[in-house]
Amino acid sequence: MSAATPSSFDPAAPVAPLGLVLAAALPPLLAYNQTPAATLYNQLLALAGWGLALLLWARATPNWRAGLSSPAALALALLLAAPLSAVLWRGLPSSLGLGAAAILGAGLAVLLLAQGLSRARRLMAAEALCWGLLVAGAFSIAISLVQVFAPAWADGSIIAHSGIPGRAVSNLRQPNHLASLMMWAAVAAVFITERRGWRPALAPLLFACVFTVVLSASRTGFIGIGMLAVWGIVDRRLSRSARLTLLATPLMLGVSWWLMALWSAESGHAFGAASRLSEGAGSPSRMAILKNAWALTMANPWLGVGWGEFNFAWSLTPFPGRPIAFFDHTHNLPSQLAVELGLPWAGVVLGLLGWGLIRAGVGAVRAKEDDALVRRAALMIVLTIGLHSLLEYPLWYAYFLLPACFALGLALPAPEAPAPAAPRVWQVVGAALIAGSAFAVIDYQRVVVIYAPAEDAEPLNQRIAAGQRSVFFAHQADYAAATSFPPGKLALAATRRTAFSLIDARLLMHWSQSLQATGDVEGARYLADRLREFRNPTGDTWFATCEDAASAPAMPQCQPASGVVDWRTLR
Numbered sequence: 001m002s003a004a005t006p007s008s009f010d011p012a013a014p015v016a017p018l019g020l021v022l023a024a025a026l027p028p029l030l031a032y033n034q035t036p037a038a039t040l041y042n043q044l045l046a047l048a049g050w051g052l053a054l055l056l057w058a059r060a061t062p063n064w065r066a067g068l069s070s071p072a073a074l075a076l077a078l079l080l081a082a083p084l085s086a087v088l089w090r091g092l093p094s095s096l097g098l099g100a101a102a103i104l105g106a107g108l109a110v111l112l113l114a115q116g117l118s119r120a121r122r123l124m125a126a127e128a129l130c131w132g133l134l135v136a137g138a139f140s141i142a143i144s145l146v147q148v149f150a151p152a153w154a155d156g157s158i159i160a161h162s163g164i165p166g167r168a169v170s171n172l173r174q175p176n177h178l179a180s181l182m183m184w185a186a187v188a189a190v191f192i193t194e195r196r197g198w199r200p201a202l203a204p205l206l207f208a209c210v211f212t213v214v215l216s217a218s219r220t221g222f223i224g225i226g227m228l229a230v231w232g233i234v235d236r237r238l239s240r241s242a243r244l245t246l247l248a249t250p251l252m253l254g255v256s257w258w259l260m261a262l263w264s265a266e267s268g269h270a271f272g273a274a275s276r277l278s279e280g281a282g283s284p285s286r287m288a289i290l291k292n293a294w295a296l297t298m299a300n301p302w303l304g305v306g307w308g309e310f311n312f313a314w315s316l317t318p319f320p321g322r323p324i325a326f327f328d329h330t331h332n333l334p335s336q337l338a339v340e341l342g343l344p345w346a347g348v349v350l351g352l353l354g355w356g357l358i359r360a361g362v363g364a365v366r367a368k369e370d371d372a373l374v375r376r377a378a379l380m381i382v383l384t385i386g387l388h389s390l391l392e393y394p395l396w397y398a399y400f401l402l403p404a405c406f407a408l409g410l411a412l413p414a415p416e417a418p419a420p421a422a423p424r425v426w427q428v429v430g431a432a433l434i435a436g437s438a439f440a441v442i443d444y445q446r447v448v449v450i451y452a453p454a455e456d457a458e459p460l461n462q463r464i465a466a467g468q469r470s471v472f473f474a475h476q477a478d479y480a481a482a483t484s485f486p487p488g489k490l491a492l493a494a495t496r497r498t499a500f501s502l503i504d505a506r507l508l509m510h511w512s513q514s515l516q517a518t519g520d521v522e523g524a525r526y527l528a529d530r531l532r533e534f535r536n537p538t539g540d541t542w543f544a545t546c547e548d549a550a551s552a553p554a555m556p557q558c559q560p561a562s563g564v565v566d567w568r569t570l571r
Contacts, residue, residue, distance in 0.1 A: 015056060016056040016057055016060065016128075017124055017125070017127070017128035017131075018128070019049075019052045019053045019055075019056040019057070019128075020053050020056075020057075020125060020128035020129055020132060021128050021129075021131050021132040021135065022049055022052070022132065023046070023049030023050045023052060023053045023132065023402070023403075024049075024128075024129055024131075024132025024133050024135075024136060024403050025131075025132040025133070025135040025136045025139075026045055026049055026136075027042045027043070027045045027046035027049060027136075027398070027399035028042065028136045028140060028170065028171065028172055028177075028181055028399055029136060029139050029140070029143075029171055030042050030045055030171060031156065031157055031158055031159055031160045031171040032157050034444070034448045034452065035448065035451040035452050036447065036451050036476055037444075037473075037476070038173055039172060039173060039397065039399075040444065041441070042171075042172065042397075042398075042399050043103070043397060043398040043399060044398075044437040044440050044441060045399075045437070046397075046398040046399040046402055047102065047103070047106055047398050047402075047433050047436070047437045048433060048434050048437035048438070050106060050110055050398075050402045050406075050430075050433065051106070051429070051430040051431065051432070051433025051434040051437065052430065052434060053110075053113075053430070054109060054110070054113060054426045054427075054429055054430030054433065055426065055427055055430035055431065055434075056430075057113060057117075057125070057426065058424075058425075058426035058427045058430065060117060060121050068112065070115060070356065070359075070412060071352040071353070071355040071356040071359070072111060072352065072353060072356035072408055072409075072412065073108060073111055073112060073115070074352050075348075075349045075350075075352035075353045075356065076104060076107055076108040076111060076405070077108060078345065078348060078349050078352070079104050079349060080101060080104040080105055080108060082100075082307040082340075082341060082345075083096070083097040083098075083100035083101045083104070083307050083308065084097060084101050085307075086306055086307040086308060086309075090306045090307070090309070091571055092306065092307060092308050092309070092500055093474065093475050093478075093497050093498075093500055093501075094471075094474075095470065095471065095472050095473055095474040095475050096308055096475055096500055096501060097307075097308070098471065098472060099472050100307070100308065102433075102436060103398050103401060104401075106398065106401075106402060106429075106433055107401050107402055107404075107405040108405070109426070109429045109433075110402050110405045110406045110409070111405040111406070111408060111409045112409070113406070113409065113426060114405075114406045114407075114408070114409025114410045114412075115409040115412050115414075116409075117409075117410070117414065118414060119371050119414050122371070122374050122410055122414060123370050123371075123374055125406075125410065126191065126374040126377065126378060126410050127191070127192065127195060129188075129403065129406060129407065129410075130187070130188035130191045130192050130377065131188070131192065132188075132403075133181075133184045133185055133187070133188040133381075133403070134185050134188040134189055134192060134205075136181060136184075136185065137181055137182060137184065137185020137186075137188065137189075137209060138185070138208075140170040140171070140172075140178060140181055140182070140185075140212070141182075141185075141208050141209070141211075141212045143159050143160070143168075143170050143171055144168030144169075144170055144178065144212045144215050144216070145168075145215075146159050147159070147160075147161075147162040147167075147168045147169060147170075147215075148162070148166065148167070148168050148215050159171070160172075160173050166217075166264075166269060167215065167216060167217045168212065168215035168216050169216070170216075172399075175216040175217055175218045175221075176216070176218045176220050176221070176388065176391075176392050176394070177394060177397075177400075178212065178213075178216045178218065178221075179213050179216045179218035179220055179221025179224060179388075180220070180221070180224070180384065180385055180388045180394055180400065182209040182210075182212050182213050182216070182221065182224075183209075183213075183221070183224040183225075183227070183228070183384040183385075183388075184381055184384065184385070184403070185205075185209050186205070186206055186209040186210075186228055186249075187228075187377055187380045187381050187384065188377075189201075189202055189205040189206060189209070190202065190206075190231075190238070190242055190246070190377065191373060191374075191377040193205070193242070194238065194239060194242055194373055195370075195373060199239060199241045199242065202241070202242060202245045203245050203248070206228070206245055206246070206248075206249060206252065207252045207255075207256075210225055210249055210252040210253050210256055211252070211256040211259075213225060213253070213256075214253065214256040214257055214260055215260070219391075220387070220388050220391050220392060222253065223387060224384055224387060224388070225249050225250060225252075225253050226250065227380075227383065227384055227387060228246050228249045229246055229247055229249050229250055231246050231380055232244070232245070232246025232247040232249075233247065235376055237372050237373070237376065284323075285323035285324075285325060286331050286391070288321070288322065288323045289314075289323055289327050289330055289331065290330060290331075290332060290335055292314055292317075292319050292322060292323075293310065293314070293330040293332075293335050293336075293338075293339045294335070294339075295319075296310070296313055296314060296317065296339050297335075297338045297339045297342075297343065300313075300339075300342065301342060301343050302342045302343070302344065303341075303342040303345075304338070304339055304340045304341045304342035304345070304346070305339060305340055306340060307340050307341065308340070308500055309340060309500060310328070310329065310330060310336065310339050310340050311326070311327065311328040311329075311500075311501075311502055311503055312499055312500055312503065312567065312571070313339075313567050314327065315503040315508070315530060316503070316527070316530055316565075316567035316570055317567055318529070318530070318533070318564060319533065320533065322533050322534070324534050324535050324536065326502065326503065326504045326505070326534070328501075328502045329393045329396070330393075331391060331392055331393060332389075332390055332391070333386075333389040333390065333393070333395065334346070334350055334390075336393065337349055337350060356408065356412065357379075357382070357383075357386075359412060359413065360375070360378075360379050360382070360408065360411035360412050361379060363375055363411070363412065363413050364376045364379050364411060371414075374410060375410065375411050378407040378408070378410035378411035379407075379411040381403070381404065381407035382404055382407050382408050382411060385400055385404045439471075440472050443470050443471050443472050443473060444470075444472070444473055446463075446466050446467045446469065446470045446473065446477070447467045447470060447473045447476045447477055449463050449466075449467075450463045450464055450467050450476075450477055450480045451480070460480075460484060461485075464477050464480050464481045464484070464485075467480070468481065468494075474497070475497055475498045475500065475501045476498070476501070478494040478495070478497045478498035479494075479498040479501070479507065481494035481498075482494040482495035482498055482507060482510055482511070482514075483506055483507060483510045486517075487510065487513035487514040487516065487517040488514060488517045488518065489514075489518060491510065491514045492511070492514035492515065492517075492518055495507065495510065495511045495514060496570070496571055499511070499571075505531060505534060505536035505537075505538035505539050506538055508527055508528075508530060508531040508534075508539070509531060509538060509539065509542050511527050512524045512525075512527040512528050512531070512557055515527065516555075516556055516557070521556045522561055522562065522563075522565070523565060523570065524556055524557055525556060525557055525559060525560060525561040525562075526561040526564075526565040527570075528543075528557035528560075528561075529560055529561050542557075543557075543558070545558075546558035
């Protein structure tokens with residue numbers, strides 16, 4: 001295939017914009033899943049969809065190299081190095097490192113693609129992205145209505161079940177994710193109605209988004225609605241009707257709340273937002289986890305605990321009065337980077353991202369006409385998910401990270417002059433993402449049969465052995481080995497690998513038993529002490545035998561450890 005000139009891309013061709021629409025719209029709408037990862041297929045669909053977008057837009061990026069030195073691209077490159085270096089030098093299982101590297105690498109490619117677009121093509125790309133987000137939002141609104149008002153209609157395959165009575169979770173299965181998607185849909189609605197002159201449609205679209213946020217009962221979503229109102233205040237380039245509609249979003253929130261309260265009182269059904277807000281504006285457990293994370297950061301300020309090792313280090317470090325939930329993330333992006341990468345590395349990454357946002361903000365203020373609409377809407381997409389990232393970790397999911405990276409690329413300055421096109425770069429990357437996602441679906445089946453075996457499935461030990469050969473999901477097979485094999489060397493080796501993914505009460509108990517079986521009684525007692533801190537029913541049942549020593553010999557874990565064990569020695 002010969003290299004194409006910039007003019008070889010036909011801006012009127014519908015297939016390239018359609019690729020962007022599909023990449024943004026389809027991943028949040030997929031409900032089908034297989035145990036043990038509920039949203040894995042959503043993420044793989046996002047990777048494949050954006051791989052398709054890279055293929056289709058390969059000839060449309062005349063100056064993609066210009067973005068290589070941008071602060072945002074440098075930040076993503078530094079993040080991309082983190083999981084790879086952790087695999088090579090810190091013992092992170094390759095299945096976890098490769099998955100993280102694939103998502104971050106895709107984010108970098110998508111960012112560079114968007115940054116390399118000319119202004120004319122940015123307008124087309126931005127409209128396609130916004131159409132995709134609006135389509136995803138519209139269908140998610142319908143799904144949410146079913147989950148709250150007609151939950152019996154949710155079959156789990158087309159419409160996901162909501163595990164929280166009275167709250168909508170969409171097909172992403174998380175209320176906060178639904179709220180962030182609604183914020184994106186609201187921004188997209190502003191862009192499209194302004195661009196197309198469909199201004200009367202904006203008010204009902206925004207009301208539907210706000211009402212769905214109320215159905216989600218996400219406190220993060222309520223703050224996001226305030227951001228929409230602020231947008232209406234500060235952006236004087238928007239039409240008067242658009243600004244007034246954005247300013248009315250808090251009123252829409254109040255009306256939506258009143259309507260749901262009336263419905264709840266009349267029907268007797270749960271109103272999730274009312275009970276959620278009664279818990280308070282903050283979350284004590286989230287504040288506690290941030291405090292614990294800062295203590296770990298201060299204990300490991302230079303290189304951190306290691307990429308992907310926060311849960312490992314936190315779970316195995318004494319924290320009396322710790323949150324009793326098993327957190328695999330600090331729920332705050334700066335805190336997460338600081339504790340895992342160390343202050344210097346995290347500081348550089350966050351500084352570069354901040355610099356990129358400042359450049360995007362300054363450019364959005366100075367932009368004119370259609371370019372102003374593109375850059376301001378793109379910046380709002382980034383800022384709303386950035387807000388969410390201070391309270392959750394949405395950017396660890398491909399269906400949020402990749403659109404956010406593309407929007408950031410659109411918000412940053414466009415190249416001043418075209419350079420020789422290099423479509424093969426994006427063609428190779430796009431094809432690799434599509435092929436890698438297809439392979440991951442096949443690879444995942446090695447793990448699915450462990451947790452959901454067919455009637456004619458092989459014995460468990462054989463299924464686990466096959467799963468441990470998985471490229472991307474071996475750590476999930478290791479969890480099955482760690483918790484089903486008899487305590488001993490094999491179970492202990494599997495435990496040490498799967499612990500990088502998530503440590504829970506069941507794993508701690510089996511881990512302690514395997515250490516005891518291999519002669520490390522002090523380590524077994526230390527892990528039992530950590531399990532006691534979590535005050536989990538699994539641990540309570542296990543420790544109940546300590547109170548009945550008359551009928552059976554007391555296990556060594558009934559006694560506390562004699563000292564603190566460095567969590568690194570347990571890897």
